[in-house]
Amino acid sequence: MDNNVRKNDLESRKEHGRLAQQPEMKKALKKPIQAVSSTTWDQFDYKQVQGKLDQQIREQLAGQCLSQVPQTTARIAHEAVDSMLKSEPASKIAQKLDELYQRFQVIFENLDVSIDLRTRQYISATGLVMSPEHCLTTIKDTYRVAAFTRGIEQAISERLSLMSTPSPIHLVYPACGPLAPLVLPLLSYFRQQSSVTSEQLKVTLIDIQPGAVKMLNAAVEELEVEDFIKEIRLLDALDYQPEGDIDILVLEAMQHGFTREAHLPIAKHFADIMSQDSVMIPESISIRALLAIPQLEFCEQWDRDLSADEQLERQIHVRTKRTDVGEVANINLDFLKRMQWRELDNNTKVAACNRLNIPELAENATKQTLLVMAELTTFSDEHLTQYQSGITHPLPDLHACINFVPAEEQEGDVLLSSGDSVRFYYRVNGMPGFLVVPQEEAHDAND
Numbered sequence: 001m002d003n004n005v006r007k008n009d010l011e012s013r014k015e016h017g018r019l020a021q022q023p024e025m026k027k028a029l030k031k032p033i034q035a036v037s038s039t040t041w042d043q044f045d046y047k048q049v050q051g052k053l054d055q056q057i058r059e060q061l062a063g064q065c066l067s068q069v070p071q072t073t074a075r076i077a078h079e080a081v082d083s084m085l086k087s088e089p090a091s092k093i094a095q096k097l098d099e100l101y102q103r104f105q106v107i108f109e110n111l112d113v114s115i116d117l118r119t120r121q122y123i124s125a126t127g128l129v130m131s132p133e134h135c136l137t138t139i140k141d142t143y144r145v146a147a148f149t150r151g152i153e154q155a156i157s158e159r160l161s162l163m164s165t166p167s168p169i170h171l172v173y174p175a176c177g178p179l180a181p182l183v184l185p186l187l188s189y190f191r192q193q194s195s196v197t198s199e200q201l202k203v204t205l206i207d208i209q210p211g212a213v214k215m216l217n218a219a220v221e222e223l224e225v226e227d228f229i230k231e232i233r234l235l236d237a238l239d240y241q242p243e244g245d246i247d248i249l250v251l252e253a254m255q256h257g258f259t260r261e262a263h264l265p266i267a268k269h270f271a272d273i274m275s276q277d278s279v280m281i282p283e284s285i286s287i288r289a290l291l292a293i294p295q296l297e298f299c300e301q302w303d304r305d306l307s308a309d310e311q312l313e314r315q316i317h318v319r320t321k322r323t324d325v326g327e328v329a330n331i332n333l334d335f336l337k338r339m340q341w342r343e344l345d346n347n348t349k350v351a352a353c354n355r356l357n358i359p360e361l362a363e364n365a366t367k368q369t370l371l372v373m374a375e376l377t378t379f380s381d382e383h384l385t386q387y388q389s390g391i392t393h394p395l396p397d398l399h400a401c402i403n404f405v406p407a408e409e410q411e412g413d414v415l416l417s418s419g420d421s422v423r424f425y426y427r428v429n430g431m432p433g434f435l436v437v438p439q440e441e442a443h444d445a446n447d
Contacts, residue, residue, distance in 0.1 A: 073100065073222050076096060078192045080093065080097055080100060081186055081188070085153060087146075094140070101140050104139070104222075105136060107218050108133075117210050117211035120211065121134065123430045127253075127260055127430065127431070129208060129209065129262075132212040136215075138177060138181055139179050139181035141389050141390060143384060143389050144388070144389040144391065145181055145182060150378070152250060154379050154380055155279050155281060156169060156248065159247060159248065159279065168200055170230065170245060171247065171250060172204045172206070172249050173250040173251070174237035175261075175266060178212040178214075178216060179216070179219055184219055184220065187223065187225040188224065190228070191225055201228055203229055204229075204232075207233075207235075208235065208236050208237070213234045237270075238262075246274050246278055247278060248280075248281065249270050251270070252282070255391060256393040257395025258374045260432065260433070264428070271333055272336075278333070282377055282379075283380075284377045285330070285331040286374070286376075287327065287328040287330070287374050287434070288373050288375070289324075289327075289371070289424070290324055290373060291322065293367075294367075294369045295366075297394065300318075325358065328353050328354055328356070329354060339351050351425065351426045352425055353424040356422055356424065357422075358402060358421075359418060367402075368403070369397070369402075370402060370436070371394040374391065397436065400414055400416060400436050402416050403416075403417055403418060423437045
């Protein structure tokens with residue numbers, strides 16, 4: 001063999017050795033290729049072997065999951081909303097919402113926002129103001145985000161179909177937090193689908209927290225929905241006065257039992273400046289009072305050793321053991337326009353809700369606890385029911401003693417018996433929530 005040819009073959013073998021040490025080549029070499037002895041190297045078909053190796057690598061690369069390809073945050077938002085609008089399994093929606101949360105968490109961590117503004121949380125005159133850091137996690141409340149997203153999409157579609165003028169819909173979202181999770185992903189979906197344009201819809205976002213507003217601007221940019229945004233306001237929602245009409249209000253500022261946060265004061269403020277044909281989302285919040293056995297409701301119902309089917313059967317059983325007291329209030333636009341605050345002092349006001357009677361219970365009935373529970377209709381047939389979300393978990397009123405006298409009576413306890421008539425009030429004093437008042441004490445209330 002010519003010396004030049006031998007030299008080239010030697011270099012080729014060295015190169016082949018180097019290639020064989022690369023990770024992808026090692027994978028390709030898992031399928032054995034017949035060894036070639038040094039004595040027959042001159043008969044070795046290098047081109048054929050290299051071709052086989054290359055083809056194996058191509059097949060491995062082609063078999064990789066497409067999900068490993070980096071996705072934009074906007075694309076993840078589109079997939080999440082698409083799953084919600086199609087009412088796909090909650091597990092799939094939860095996965096996409098968690099991906100969104102992870103993306104936004106990284107952005108939030110890298111924002112030029114002080115620790116104080118990230119964690120700032122306080123009690124205002126109307127309720128708890130959550131920290132931006134804590135509010136980030138609300139995007140992971142799967143059923144809540146899905147029910148609101150579907151409801152808002154339907155409300156916008158219906159509004160567009162009824163509009164006779166080319167002016168855009170004005171949607172306002174107060175107390176929206178750092179991500180405005182009920183609206184921003186939907187705007188990203190609209191942009192990518194071209195189903196609703198920025199000429200048809202303009203959005204005002206409002207939050208009282210400077211750290212939240214900083215993150216809102218970053219989230220809007222990340223999702224590429226700047227054209228939809230009318231304005232982002234750093235403002236107490238109770239001080240907002242619109243320049244024009246509000247067509248759709250999106251508001252969710254509550255915790256379980258319709259407590260702690262300022263949903264009702266904010267909703268009342270906006271109801272007074274909205275027209276009767278405006279849309280409020282949620283359309284209605286039904287607050288009910290129940291009597292329940294606390295051991296069943298809060299302990300045995302959540303036995304972790306039960307299978308999914310057994311858990312469902314247990315929950316159905318627990319609900320049969322409850323006693324319905326009645327609807328405390330149905331909070332909708334009409335109710336809010338009629339509702340009047342009663343000022344008790346500079347720091348306290350109340351709104352009268354329904355009168356209810358404590359139902360009769362068997363003499364040997366297990367001690368009952370009064371529960372207050374909210375269920376929401378976001379729009380049309382879209383609902384958020386008990387235990388689907390943190391905001392629909394029943395809340396026990398530990399001061400209401402039904403048919404028993406506590407061993408150690410505490411200030412604020414109210415002793416009630418079956419047959420008693422009670423009036424429910426909603427109090428706003430920095431710690432908003434429902435208050436039960438025996439009817440004889442409420443006879444002079446301004447209804």
